[in-house]
Amino acid sequence: MxxxxxxxxxxxxxxxxxxxxxxxxxxxxxxxxxxxARRYDAEGADELTFLDITASxxxxxxxxxxxxxxxxxxxxxxxxxxGIRTLEDIRRMLNAGAxxxxxxxxxxxxxxxxxxxxxxxxxxxxxxxxxxxxxxxxGEADRWEIFTHGGRKPxxxxxxxxxxxxxxxxAGEILLTSMDRDGTKSGFDLPLTRAVxxxxxxxxxxxxxxxxxxxxxxxxxxxxxxxxxxxxxFHFAEYTVRQAKERMAARGIEVRLP
Amino acid sequence: xxxxxxxxxxxxxxxxxxxxxxKVAPGADIRITHEKSxxxxxxxxxxxxVGAMRDCMRALHELDLHEPLRRAAAEKPFLGICxxxxxxxxxxxxxxxxxxxxxxxxRVVRFAENLHDAHGEPLKIPHMGWNQVHQxxxxxxxxxxxxxxxxxxxxxxxxxxxxxxxxxxTSDYPAPFACVLARDNVFAVQFHPEKxxxxxLRLLENFLGWNGAC
Numbered sequence: 001m002x003x004x005x006x007x008x009x010x011x012x013x014x015x016x017x018x019x020x021x022x023x024x025x026x027x028x029x030x031x032x033x034x035x036x037a038r039r040y041d042a043e044g045a046d047e048l049t050f051l052d053i054t055a056s057x058x059x060x061x062x063x064x065x066x067x068x069x070x071x072x073x074x075x076x077x078x079x080x081x082x083g084i085r086t087l088e089d090i091r092r093m094l095n096a097g098a099x100x101x102x103x104x105x106x107x108x109x110x111x112x113x114x115x116x117x118x119x120x121x122x123x124x125x126x127x128x129x130x131x132x133x134x135x136x137x138x139g140e141a142d143r144w145e146i147f148t149h150g151g152r153k154p155x156x157x158x159x160x161x162x163x164x165x166x167x168x169x170x171a172g173e174i175l176l177t178s179m180d181r182d183g184t185k186s187g188f189d190l191p192l193t194r195a196v197x198x199x200x201x202x203x204x205x206x207x208x209x210x211x212x213x214x215x216x217x218x219x220x221x222x223x224x225x226x227x228x229x230x231x232x233x234f235h236f237a238e239y240t241v242r243q244a245k246e247r248m249a250a251r252g253i254e255v256r257l258p
Numbered sequence: 259x260x261x262x263x264x265x266x267x268x269x270x271x272x273x274x275x276x277x278x279x280x281k282v283a284p285g286a287d288i289r290i291t292h293e294k295s296x297x298x299x300x301x302x303x304x305x306x307x308v309g310a311m312r313d314c315m316r317a318l319h320e321l322d323l324h325e326p327l328r329r330a331a332a333e334k335p336f337l338g339i340c341x342x343x344x345x346x347x348x349x350x351x352x353x354x355x356x357x358x359x360x361x362x363x364x365r366v367v368r369f370a371e372n373l374h375d376a377h378g379e380p381l382k383i384p385h386m387g388w389n390q391v392h393q394x395x396x397x398x399x400x401x402x403x404x405x406x407x408x409x410x411x412x413x414x415x416x417x418x419x420x421x422x423x424x425x426x427x428t429s430d431y432p433a434p435f436a437c438v439l440a441r442d443n444v445f446a447v448q449f450h451p452e453k454x455x456x457x458x459l460r461l462l463e464n465f466l467g468w469n470g471a472c
Contacts, residue, residue, distance in 0.1 A: 097277060
């Protein structure tokens with residue numbers, strides 16, 4: 001008996017609709033976050049992450065409504081990220097039914113926000129999202145830097161040291177995305193995942209680059225991640241969450257198969 | 259129609275538990291409340307909570323809820339969840355030592371540093387995710403729930419009751435720890451049934467149908 005490694009499908013939501021193509025055959029409305037969340041839940045997803053990519057903050061109320069709808073029907077942990085900048089943003093999402101919030105850019109610009117959020121709401125609901133890119137040259141020791149604005153703006157912050165600092169400030173979990181791998185379908189940045197996981201005491205979710213089920217296995221076995229997050233392989237129905245878990249189980253990884 | 263008081267003392271998100279209760283019992287009258295009269299009048303009480311023990315006890319003190327909770331735990335079906343389980347014990351190591359409600363004998367301790375799993379991998383704190391729950395004794399709340407089912411946990415501290423007979427179920431991290439305490443009409447769980455999908459909903463459904471007898 002032991003703790004299962006988690007699979008977390010991620011849904012990008014723009015103004016209340018899931019974007020990136022979703023091709024479930026028997027879903028009526030492929031952009032409906034509630035319907036997609038229900039599907040992942042039925043397949044055995046361990047948690048769900050919603051990333052609000054709405055450009056205008058005026059439309060953020062839409063995301064609150066989405067979370068309310070999902071939380072009334074899906075009874076697994078829900079994380080909401082994207083545009084979380086104030087304690088009030090967090091409170092609204094938790095009241096809507098989210099269990100955790102992901103803080104990304106706001107943590108970089110104001111690290112004390114993470115401390116305040118953890119003190120007010122508890123570390124268990126504060127996920128710090130880190131977007132990292134490799135900046136070391138070939139032949140040098142590996143080094144990754146935090147980038148903001150979708151990977152366009154460097155910050156000079158070392159990713160491993162930053163993760164440790166965020167845990168000190170109260171992060172209960174780290175969502176680690178390799179901006180080099182994101183969207184490439186070539187697998188996680190395993191040395192990055194391993195370096196961060198070894199450096200922090202809290203669980204690490206690996207993200208960015210999943211193209212097949214073996215990538216998920218590698219993230220756990222080589223990257224030492226506690227959970228793996230993926231979007232497109234599930235959205236395009238290339239694989240179901242159930243298939244992913246069966247592959248992980250076959251490779252000796254403890255998973256939950258409801 | 260059963261009435262349920264979900265005790266609201268400002269510690270965390272109670273909407274999830276209220277939504278899960280509404281899902282399994284659409285007809286139930288569910289009140290998220292810190293009103294003593296509603297807690298006293300309810301047929302059953304859910305005592306949830308996340309966060310730190312010291313804040314929890316301070317909030318209970320400010321709202322003067324110690325006595326209403328003691329009375330509820332003495333006389334009606336009572337479900338403690340997560341921090342709401344830990345607070346039932348006498349004390350916690352958290353925040354340099356904090357007194358609990360003392361409704362169950364025992365204390366709350368932190369997972370040790372540098373724990374490792376059976377493969378030698380370091381274990382992270384908090385204990386977060388789906389772990390198996392090993393039922394040690396039959397109970398009406400386990401009806402329809404398979405032995406060793408996985409429930410969702412997130413915590414860094416765990417209950418260490420003073421009486422072995424209180425332990426109704428254990429989980430391993432890596433050593434077995436008490437994840438369910440049960441005595442008479444009180445059932446207290448470290449995991450989150452409201453976030454544990456079908457098995458969690460079934461446990462809540464069983465609670466809503468439970469008369470408090472074992």
